[in-house]
Amino acid sequence: MATAVADEVRTTLRAPGYGHPAWREIPEEAAPCRVCLDAIQPGREALIGFTYDPFQLTGDPSLPGPVFVHERHCEPYTGSGTYPARLGRSGLLLNCYREGRQLVRARRIDHADAEDALGELLALPEVDYIHVRSATAGCYLCTALPG
Ligand SMILES: [Zn+2]
Incomplete structure (x- = not known):
């Protein structure tokens, strides 16, 4: 955000x-x-x-x-990996979108598999960005972009 x-x-x-x-x-x-x-x-x-x-x-x-x-001001995440390991331990829902908000894939994964799964999905030509959500609460966590 x-x-x-x-x-x-x-x-x-x-x-x-x-x-x-x-x-x-x-x-x-x-x-x-x-x-x-x-x-x-x-x-x-x-x-x-x-x-x-x-x-x-x-x-x-x-x-x-x-x-x-x-509540306090904080600096935006700038880590080099596609997914910050510190962002929770629960399962994740990866909603993969093409430009224009077309949902092209969705995958539920374990937190430990996030880096590999995001890399694999972001490499697909039909995926422009991924919304990472908590698989338990369903709430939006972050957006993963290629590169
Ligand atoms: Zn913060």
Whole structure:
């Protein structure tokens, strides 16, 4: 998620594009921040939760859901791999899209297989980007792009 989007929510406490109230809490379990893709530390750091549509920037039909970011400003993930190993341990749902929001494949995987699966799927000519979602909660985690 773009830092500017998160910073706007941190300031307004409103969901971007929706205006629904965002909320602040100190989580009891680690929650993945959608900006830095690191864990929001339970009992120690505050999060902002809000409704987010990962298709918002492309103008494609929306698929909103709840996400969390650090309450404090944080820097966007810039790791070199396609998938940050620190982003949780649960199963993942990989929704593979072609430009224009055409869902061309979906695969459910174990967290440990993320790097290999993303590399394999992003190499397919029909896949332009992948939305990574939690296989348990269903919520959007991040977008994986080729290269
Ligand atoms: Zn963060």
